[in-house]
Amino acid sequence: MAGSLVDSIACAWPLAGRRLLPLEAAVALKPWFDRSTLQKGFSLLMQGTVGRFVLYRSGAGAVFNDSVAAFLLMPPSDALPQGYVCRDGSCTLCRGNRPSGRRCRHQAAVALLNLRTTGDFAGFVPVWRLLKSNPWGAIARYLQQEAEVGSISFQARKAGAAWRLEGCKENGFSLAVSLSRHLAQQLHCFHGSAIRWHDSMPEQDEFGPPARAILDKIALLTATDTEKRLNKAGSRSIGQQREDSIQTALVRLLANCLCLSPVCASSGAGTAPSA
Ligand SMILES: [Zn+2]
Numbered sequence: 717m718a719g720s721l722v723d724s725i726a727c728a729w730p731l732a733g734r735r736l737l738p739l740e741a742a743v744a745l746k747p748w749f750d751r752s753t754l755q756k757g758f759s760l761l762m763q764g765t766v767g768r769f770v771l772y773r774s775g776a777g778a779v780f781n782d783s784v785a786a787f788l789l790m791p792p793s794d795a796l797p798q799g800y801v802c803r804d805g806s807c808t809l810c811r812g813n814r815p816s817g818r819r820c821r822h823q824a825a826v827a828l829l830n831l832r833t834t835g836d837f838a839g840f841v842p843v844w845r846l847l848k849s850n851p852w853g854a855i856a857r858y859l860q861q862e863a864e865v866g867s868i869s870f871q872a873r874k875a876g877a878a879w880r881l882e883g884c885k886e887n888g889f890s891l892a893v894s895l896s897r898h899l900a901q902q903l904h905c906f907h908g909s910a911i912r913w914h915d916s917m918p919e920q921d922e923f924g925p926p927a928r929a930i931l932d933k934i935a936l937l938t939a940t941d942t943e944k945r946l947n948k949a950g951s952r953s954i955g956q957q958r959e960d961s962i963q964t965a966l967v968r969l970l971a972n973c974l975c976l977s978p979v980c981a982s983s984g985a986g987t988a989p990s991a
Contacts, residue, residue: 720764722829724898727772730833730840731758741831742843749824757824768905768923769829771968774800774829774844775934777927778822784809785926786822787934790830790842802827802841804937808926843972852971859963862889870962873899873914874899880913881966899969906931907962927952935959 722863726732731741737758749757760780762767770787777787787804795801796967802819810820819827831840834849835908847853861877868883868891879900884890895903901918905927909919935956958964 721898721902722761722764724896728832728971728973729829730831731761731828734758737828741828741840744798744831745802745824745827747796747841749819749827750772753818753821754824754828754896756821757826760821763830765830766825767921767929768902769826770927770930770934771830771972771975772931773932773938774842775805775824775938776843777805777930777934778829779923779930780825781928783922783926784822784844785930786810786820786826787930788819788823788826789934790827790844791938792845798839799845806933819852841966848891849973850969850971852900856964856967859889859891859967860958863961869912870910871912871914874916879918893966893970895969898972903962903965903969907943907965911961919937925970930988 722729722732730759737751737755739898741758742749745754754922765781767781768779770779774791775787775789777785779785781787785809786805786807786809789803790800790840791803792799793801802823805819805823805826807820809820817964830842832843832846834846836842858982859868862885866885866887868885868889870881870883872879872881872895875894877897879895879897881893881895881900881903882890883892897918901921903912904913904918905924939947939956940953943956946953947956952960
């Protein structure tokens with residue numbers, strides 16, 4: 717998977733570098749996936765076939781090199797020891813082909829890609845759960861607060877093979893991040909218009925439209941009844957506005973690439989992470 721999107725998040729993805737699907741991952745997803753499907757999904761990831769991934773609230777999705785797009789929701793649940801369930805979702809290739817109700821290898825790949833480990837819990841958890849307890853969650857809240865009392869303006873420029881993204885505000889707030897090509901494309905796909913691109917932009921590719929379609933589906937499925945009424949009236953809830961923001965997307969992207977320990981978070985404020 718060298719050079720792939722999955723490769724670019726390998727530092728923080730607990731399944732990276734494994735030759736075989738770890739048993740704990742198969743056990744964690746057993747209620748929804750059989751072992752053979754998970755192994756096939758894992759192989760898809762290891763072969764570097766994911767061109768774009770989508771994370772929004774409890775939902776996760778991916779667009780594969782052959783244009784197949786799949787997603788599912790992994791929301792919290794007290795009923796299972798995992799602390800979450802897999803529900804809803806679809807695959808553009810395999811829909812209707814699973815009369816058993818079991819899910820396909822593409823959805824298995826998405827579920828596996830969404831698994832993370834936290835320091836306080838031995839098992840695997842979805843990314844949303846990681847952000848809840850991880851220092852990245854605190855960083856996301858801090859950035860949201862900053863953005864809500866005066867917008868942050870973002871600009872990006874190419875620096876060698878990477879992209880340097882900077883955000884600043886009139887009050888002196890500033891941040892700088894170095895993004896790999898894959899991650900810059902990922903951010904550009906969903907928040908390209910919120911960034912002033914100097915000289916050039918990340919290359920547009922075929923993964924953008926299906927990835928945005930998945931995002932829309934997840935956004936619809938994760939909206940509360942109140943939010944649906946608000947959306948019908950043409951407005952967004954505060955929760956949705958935060959979810960939709962470039963700050964949230966950026967933190968999620970960085971949390972996917974960089975492990976951050978509590979010590980690192982308290983001593984590293986103001987530094988520029990590289991991803
Ligand atoms: Zn499928």
